[in-house]
Amino acid sequence: MSTPSPAALPIRPLTRQDLTACADLSENRGWPREEHKWGLLLSAGKGFGIDDPDGGLVAACVVTEYGPHGRPDLSAIGMVLVAERHARQGIGRRLMRHVVAAAGTTPLSLHATPYGRPLYEELGFKVTGRSEMLLGRFSPEGPLTGPATRPASADDLVGILRLDEEVFGADRTPVITRLPAFADHLRVAEEDGRITGYAAAWPNMDTHVVGPLIARDTETAKALIASLAAHTDRLLRTDIDVRHEELRDWAKQRGLASIVFNSVMTYKITEPPGDWTRRFAPLTVAAG
Secondary structure, eight states: OOOOOGGGGGGEEOOGHHHHHHHHHHHHSSSOOOOHHHHHHHHHSEEEEOTTSSEEEEEEEEEEEETTTSSSSSEEEEEEEEGGTTTTTSSSHHHHHHHHHHTTTOOOEEEEEETTTTHHHTOOOOOEEEEEEEEEEOOOSSSSOSSOOEEOOOHHHHHHHHHHHHHSSSHHHHHTTTTHHSSSSEEEEETTTEEEEEEEEEEEEEEEEEEEESSHHHHHHHHHHHHTTTTTTTTEEEEEEOOOOOHHHHHHHEEEEEEEEEEEEEEESOOSSSSSEEEOOOOOTTTT
């Protein structure tokens, strides 16, 4: 009996039981294994994959839905991967078409690498923005300045969720409520008892990724990043919306270097919802 073509193999849901196979697929394509991130995405989102008859996965991706359960306002697509030996056979296109069809009328968003962008454009996604990945060892200049920040507590969760939905434009409760366990550090800025910004630093291989980063203004965003950096010895990484030029320049002056630009792309909407002026960095480009 001949082995079926990977292009004809069924697409199935992925769960946390597939975490190792997903990490193996990342490694196969030269990406970090990122098991911690995969764990969050497979728990809070919906995974789709194609099994390799020889073991492991031919392809995978994750969709994270935001808004009312069963009636999402927005879905973010991420971690679209095809194993090296099955690349350039149309498998990624087939997987993406499946995801788009499954989404129905729900608007979609994603961060595209230069390599992946042509496929998404072919499927009807439009470039609506860009983000810049920065990486490096943060070097503070003198004492922390700007708005005061502090570690978040359980009592802050309601305020964080309220601010996040207002700024992001959709309810992200299933993801945000996982932050205290997922992140090593979660900090808030507040004024007159009201939370004006929050940010998390979560472990990813040998770095701490800063995200989400939501703040009233650039000075608050700076204060949150600096306070997170003060509590880690790891390299910092973050993906900043390029429209926040002042924050990007400030971060570069303090040791973070540009790694890559990714295109923010949307489908069925002209731009992501919410208030971009207060949305500085995503939790991860894989989940928006």
